[in-house]
Amino acid sequence: xxxxxxxxxxxNEIHPGHIIATSFAESLEKLVPGAFDVQIFPNRQLGDDKxxxxxxVAGALDMCNASGVQYPLVTGRPALDAxxxxxxxxxxxxxxxxxxxxxxxxxxxxxEPAGLIGLATADIGRRHFLSVASAVKKTDQFAxxxxxxxxxxxxxxxxxxxxxxxVGLPYGEVYGALETKVIxxxxxxxxxxLGENLWEVGKHFTLTGHYPWHATTAMxxxxxxxxEPDLQAALREAGKQSVIATLDYAKQQDETGRGELQEKGVExxxxxxxxxxxxxxxxxxGQWSQxxxxxxxxxxxxxxx
Amino acid sequence: MDTTEPRSGRSGGIAGLYRGLIRFIAGTxxxxxxxxxxxxxxxxxxxxxxxxxxxxxxxxxxxxxTFLLLGLSYQKGEFVTLEMFPGAxxxxxxxxxxxxxxLPVLVFLAIVIWTGWIYASRFDTQTTPAxxxxxxxxxxxxxxxxxxxxxxxxxxxxxxxxxHILVDLALRFRRLLRREPDRADVMxxxxxxx
Amino acid sequence: MxxxxxxxxxxxxxxxxxxxxxxxxxxxxxxxxxxxxxxIMLPQRMMAGVDQFVLLTIPLFLLAGNLMNVGGITxxxxxxxxxxxxxxxxxxSSVTVLSAGFFAGIxxxxxxxxxxxxxxxxxxxxxxxxxxxYAAALVGISSIMGPIIPPSITMIIxxxxxxxxxxxxxxxxxxxxxxxxxxxxxYASWRAHREGxxxxxxxxxxxxxxxxxxxxxxxxxxLIILVxxxxxxxxxxxxxxxxxxxxxxxxxxxxDLTPTSIWNAMIATAxxxxxxxxxxxxxxxxxxxxxxxxxxxxIASMVLALTDNxxxxxxxxxxFLLLLGMFLEPISILILTMPILLKLAAIIQMDPVxxxxxxxxxxxxxxxxxxxxxxxxxxxSISGQPLSAVIREAxxxxxxxxxxxxxxxxxxxxxxxxxxxxxxxN
Ligand code: NA
Ligand code: NA
Numbered sequence: 001x002x003x004x005x006x007x008x009x010x011x012n013e014i015h016p017g018h019i020i021a022t023s024f025a026e027s028l029e030k031l032v033p034g035a036f037d038v039q040i041f042p043n044r045q046l047g048d049d050k051x052x053x054x055x056x057v058a059g060a061l062d063m064c065n066a067s068g069v070q071y072p073l074v075t076g077r078p079a080l081d082a083x084x085x086x087x088x089x090x091x092x093x094x095x096x097x098x099x100x101x102x103x104x105x106x107x108x109x110x111x112e113p114a115g116l117i118g119l120a121t122a123d124i125g126r127r128h129f130l131s132v133a134s135a136v137k138k139t140d141q142f143a144x145x146x147x148x149x150x151x152x153x154x155x156x157x158x159x160x161x162x163x164x165x166x167v168g169l170p171y172g173e174v175y176g177a178l179e180t181k182v183i184x185x186x187x188x189x190x191x192x193x194l195g196e197n198l199w200e201v202g203k204h205f206t207l208t209g210h211y212p213w214h215a216t217t218a219m220x221x222x223x224x225x226x227x228e229p230d231l232q233a234a235l236r237e238a239g240k241q242s243v244i245a246t247l248d249y250a251k252q253q254d255e256t257g258r259g260e261l262q263e264k265g266v267e268x269x270x271x272x273x274x275x276x277x278x279x280x281x282x283x284x285x286g287q288w289s290q291x292x293x294x295x296x297x298x299x300x301x302x303x304x305x
Numbered sequence: 306m307d308t309t310e311p312r313s314g315r316s317g318g319i320a321g322l323y324r325g326l327i328r329f330i331a332g333t334x335x336x337x338x339x340x341x342x343x344x345x346x347x348x349x350x351x352x353x354x355x356x357x358x359x360x361x362x363x364x365x366x367x368x369x370x371t372f373l374l375l376g377l378s379y380q381k382g383e384f385v386t387l388e389m390f391p392g393a394x395x396x397x398x399x400x401x402x403x404x405x406x407x408l409p410v411l412v413f414l415a416i417v418i419w420t421g422w423i424y425a426s427r428f429d430t431q432t433t434p435a436x437x438x439x440x441x442x443x444x445x446x447x448x449x450x451x452x453x454x455x456x457x458x459x460x461x462x463x464x465x466x467x468x469h470i471l472v473d474l475a476l477r478f479r480r481l482l483r484r485e486p487d488r489a490d491v492m493x494x495x496x497x498x499x
Numbered sequence: 500m501x502x503x504x505x506x507x508x509x510x511x512x513x514x515x516x517x518x519x520x521x522x523x524x525x526x527x528x529x530x531x532x533x534x535x536x537x538x539i540m541l542p543q544r545m546m547a548g549v550d551q552f553v554l555l556t557i558p559l560f561l562l563a564g565n566l567m568n569v570g571g572i573t574x575x576x577x578x579x580x581x582x583x584x585x586x587x588x589x590x591x592s593s594v595t596v597l598s599a600g601f602f603a604g605i606x607x608x609x610x611x612x613x614x615x616x617x618x619x620x621x622x623x624x625x626x627x628x629x630x631x632x633y634a635a636a637l638v639g640i641s642s643i644m645g646p647i648i649p650p651s652i653t654m655i656i657x658x659x660x661x662x663x664x665x666x667x668x669x670x671x672x673x674x675x676x677x678x679x680x681x682x683x684x685x686y687a688s689w690r691a692h693r694e695g696x697x698x699x700x701x702x703x704x705x706x707x708x709x710x711x712x713x714x715x716x717x718x719x720x721x722l723i724i725l726v727x728x729x730x731x732x733x734x735x736x737x738x739x740x741x742x743x744x745x746x747x748x749x750x751x752x753x754x755d756l757t758p759t760s761i762w763n764a765m766i767a768t769a770x771x772x773x774x775x776x777x778x779x780x781x782x783x784x785x786x787x788x789x790x791x792x793x794x795x796x797x798i799a800s801m802v803l804a805l806t807d808n809x810x811x812x813x814x815x816x817x818x819f820l821l822l823l824g825m826f827l828e829p830i831s832i833l834i835l836t837m838p839i840l841l842k843l844a845a846i847i848q849m850d851p852v853x854x855x856x857x858x859x860x861x862x863x864x865x866x867x868x869x870x871x872x873x874x875x876x877x878x879x880s881i882s883g884q885p886l887s888a889v890i891r892e893a894x895x896x897x898x899x900x901x902x903x904x905x906x907x908x909x910x911x912x913x914x915x916x917x918x919x920x921x922x923x924x925n
Contacts, residue, residue, distance in 0.1 A: 006791075046791070051547055060543075061537075114430070166355065172553075173553075176666060181731035182731045331769035342740030343744050368549050375773055384517070384774050420542050425542070
């Protein structure tokens with residue numbers, strides 16, 4: 001019999017966060033035809049990232065894809081922070097290598113005590129820096145910029161080290177806040193620049209590439225355990241295939257998206273002294289490695305590849 | 306909306322203490338929301354630095370304030386109700402209808418109290434970043450207060466509402482048996498929307 | 500879905516509070532649709548319906564209006580309006596409409612407006628020889644301006660649901676709000692001439708100036724809000740807290756507020772907002788179950804199967820909202836229907852700000868339509884008139900509001916001119 005899997009996420013349909021769900025469903029259908037009917041609920045239909053993740057932990061929803069940054073918060077298990085240690089992962093290809101490594105698998109396995117089976121972690125858009133008033137070309141220019149960040153410990157540590165003045169603001173109010181200059185800047189990826197029309201209100205895009213925006217697909221452990229071993233294997237394999245598909249999509253969207261942004265009048269610049277920023281945030285990698293041996297192992301794997 | 310609340314019902318004893326306490330918490334929470342949000346605007350616009358915990362903390366206060374006040378708000382007749390049809394019925398019928406229709410409501414609230422407690426318990430390991438940030442800057446270490454203490458507000462609020470409805474029902478039942486006239490103040494059609 | 504609506508109607512009719520109706524019917528629907536195992540989600544959805552930064556605007560804008568009211572601002576606004584239009588035939592009816600327009604600029608809610616103005620203006624019109632039912636209806640319908648002229652709680656809720664700019668929505672409401680005032684003023688004059696209501700002498704200039712001075716602080720609040728948002732000093736959500744701070748400030752300067760009256764206003768506001776937020780909390784259960792059952796997709800394709808004509812879809816949208824408005828209150832209608840209606844709005848390529856203005860005006864008109872019309876309840880109870888008499892008097896005025904609704908729906912510039920002129924990108 002066909003098993004229905006309800007899969008919720010918060011991204012819109014052109015965002016890589018949606019591709020990770022659709023490619024998962026497609027791979028699964030190829031691997032075990034007719035075994036599952038994956039019902040995708042995109043666009044925060046069933047809740048935001050945190051709520052969707054909680055629903056899966058509570059066993060009410062079968063699976064979700066949520067920002068990796070939410071997992072340590074909701075489960076109390078810090079290891080997924082490893083992906084966003086500043087400048088640790090260099091690019092999409094490097095991400096692909098790491099996301100399918102043993103160190104990454106251990107981080108997924110670490111979610112099991114929280115009632116989750118980690119199936120896939122992909123980069124849904126490398127983060128850069130958007131500013132309203134003028135382009136940030138030098139590290140000093142970050143100083144004091146009112147910058148919207150996600151108010152979580154890792155991001156707070158990174159952005160305070162860089163020297164901006166971090167602002168907590170609901171994501172839904174970001175567009176308006178940039179438009180009226182309540183905030184000066186935002187750390188963001190190309191797909192969201194396009195998807196949320198942020199290019200209309202911010203015209204200076206600095207390619208910092210400080211960390212990937214990792215999103216993790218997880219399934220409720222209770223649901224996963226109810227399947228036969230061959231179906232479980234198929235679910236894991238579909239997860240891996242969705243990582244590759246999503247990274248391909250995100251990488252391509254990132255490249256073509258930059259051209260689109262330029263056509264829309266966005267100035268895209270490099271940071272002249274990127275090394276200076278890297279220097280400022282370097283200690284954070286060590287600090288976070290001490291929080292979990294899994295993070296330390298992931299860091300070692302990243303630095304070795 | 307009246308701002309001078311008429312004192313209705315008994316004001317002494319445990320009920321009076323409860324009302325006084327809830328009213329005090331309500332006033333304090335409302336004041337805190339105003340103070341935090343104004344402080345946030347001043348900090349960001351005047352001093353260029355932001356209270357990174359402000360948004361989250363205000364949400365928690367709003368959640369607790371809402372659920373904690375449900376019972377009292379119900380008793381004050383703030384819940385919008387369509388009284389047209391019951392109002393046209395004879396008194397005894399109306400009272401019986403009120404009592405019968407309270408049953409599905411009580412069942413619903415019981416489900417919420419129960420599931421709310423389970424839900425809150427599931428997230429014992431989830432902490433509250435806002436309070437951690439505040440604690441961290443005050444005492445150098447995070448508070449590690451579980452989000453459970455925010456989530457449990459749903460159960461607490463539903464339980465208080467449950468009790469209020471139950472007491473209301475008991476009083477109505479007594480009036481029904483003694484054939485006393487209705488008090489006019491319960492479940493009115495006031496309430497402030499949009 | 501049929502059972503859901505039947506249970507819903509039964510519970511509403513038998514006098515169960517609307518918030519609890521949403522909760523009970525939504526939960527029953529959850530079990531009936533075979534999703535009973537998801538009952539564990541009920542508390543999460545109830546939280547999600549409250550745990551939103553933007554919803555802080557509900558207690559805050561109510562508190563600001565409340566503080567101004569305690570501080571005697573309502574009286575001053577009425578004085579000011581009387582100085583301006585009180586000399587016209589049936590002057591108090593014109594004063595009512597104008598006062599409602601000004602009051603809308605400090606209040607985010609229609610019910611606050613109806614209760615504050617009703618207690619002063621219904622007796623005043625009555626003394627000038629106008630029937631109480633007419634006076635009550637005029638106050639009730641004028642209160643519709645409350646959530647149309649900025650600030651507006653309802654607009655903010657829509658903005659968040661639709662991801663639309665709240666600053667632009669506020670500006671979009673200005674012209675339609677003024678058009679309602681114009682329409683009602685014209686109707687009031689026509690009535691006054693037809694019925695031969697008396698005139699009163701024009702107020703002396705010196706008195707006009709005094710009244711203006713006394714009212715000015717309240718009248719500039721909407722300006723402060725719009726300038727503050729546009730100037731990047733605060734976000735639309737924070738504007739609500741700024742409005743409270745401002746109300747406290749002028750209340751203390753004019754010595755109209757005391758610590759006790761402030762404290763009491765805080766408590767009273769908290770109690771009222773709890774009852775409103777309980778509705779949003781319960782509505783979020785229903786909208787969750789409807790989403791699980793893919794109702795938005797089903798209804799959208801049902802409509803599209805009927806027609807793909809833009810104007811017919813627009814008509815269906817409005818009739819649908821007006822129908823819901825007869826029974827439900829604005830915020831829960833928006834929470835319940837926006838997932839569905841925004842899909843249709845996108846299909847007919849309607850601007851989200853124009854669509855929002857239309858939807859908000861539509862659901863606010865619903866507050867004044869029978870059988871469940873909170874504005875009618877309020878003014879009927881203040882005036883002591885039977886609901887049926889008030890409804891009869893209100894009918895032509897609702898007609899005026901519906902004409903303006905049609906203008907908003909059919910003429911984009913009617914709502915969009917101001918926001919695009921003042922908040923244009925680049
Ligand atoms: Na208003
Ligand atoms: Na109505």
